[in-house]
Amino acid sequence: MEKPVTTNRTLVIVAHPNLTESRANANRLAEIKDLDNVTVHDLYATYPDGKIDVEREHQLLREHDTIVLQFPVYWYNVTSMLKTWFDAVLIHGFAFTFDGSPSALSGKKAWLAVTVGSTLETYATDGAARRPLDEYLAPVTQTLAFCQLDYQGFHAVYGMIFETSDETLALDAKEYRRLLANSETPVG
Template identity: 45%
Template sequence: MASALIVYAHPAHQRSRANRALLDRISDLHNVTVHDLYETYPDFFIDVEAEQALLLEHDLIVIQHPVYWYNMPALLREWQDLVLEYGYAYGRQQQKLAGKGMWVVMTAGAPEHTYSETGVNERPLSDYFLHYPRMANVCHLDMKPTFEIYHGRHTEDATLGDAAEQYRSRLLSYLKELSNHA
């Protein structure tokens, strides 16, 4: 069976109701590695070689994080800049991640309707994250449709539970798909 690496970046995991629910729902999956960047690198000194080796060991790369000021958390940005370097993730002869799957999972504190032309954020959430499809393209990754949870702190438990079940189901589906292509 294919394996997934969840590159998880949340500077305040203990306060994240939505992300905790998602990760709790997949905690029994043995072919899924949750790699918490803030736990691993509290000093922001990223071991690039170790991170690159970890990526090579997995078939699906899941980038999971909360939305902070229309962007990813700072440590995830640092990780992206250092780990996905030329000559490893992209370049003429070195595209070591080519063919792997990539799935972006984001949680936003605001309600979904605020991410619209008429909402306070003036555009869909995906408009703020155009770099992910570009990253997938440059690194020759097969990008899956983004998974988004809105208003996580205020969502009813049953609704959050349903979202966590959808997250698990999609993750398992992507892993099965990757296994079938191997």
């Protein structure tokens, strides 16, 4: 008997306020745009007035098996639209429960695709940022865990405020594509 074809559907939620001036995030999006198993959902483009259609977001989340949050690090944090999205969309009954019952997100995988202005060395305990990036991402990763998403790690490119070469960006985007195309998750 033939096995049913099971495709892992991935939702990439993009939260960059100005993709026309972006290098890293725009590069990544150009690289993945033809992937059939991936839905790219650009929050700033979808909601220019910042008013999020919560039902629509819930439907999108239900329809996918893996959720990727793609954003540039702004002030050691997510961009403001992504925080607005968390507050509006991740609500009790849908995204989390208090009685141990599964949420609508339970069992789905999640990972982060971040772009970072400072270098990796800056994000060392003796660097200017004083702690590694994963410590800054802790509120996000804990939010995902609280919503019963299975957090897998993050894919990052550092040093974007410096003259990051086109080659580095191309390699970053190719690795991003490889992960998404194969429904793999980043290590780390």
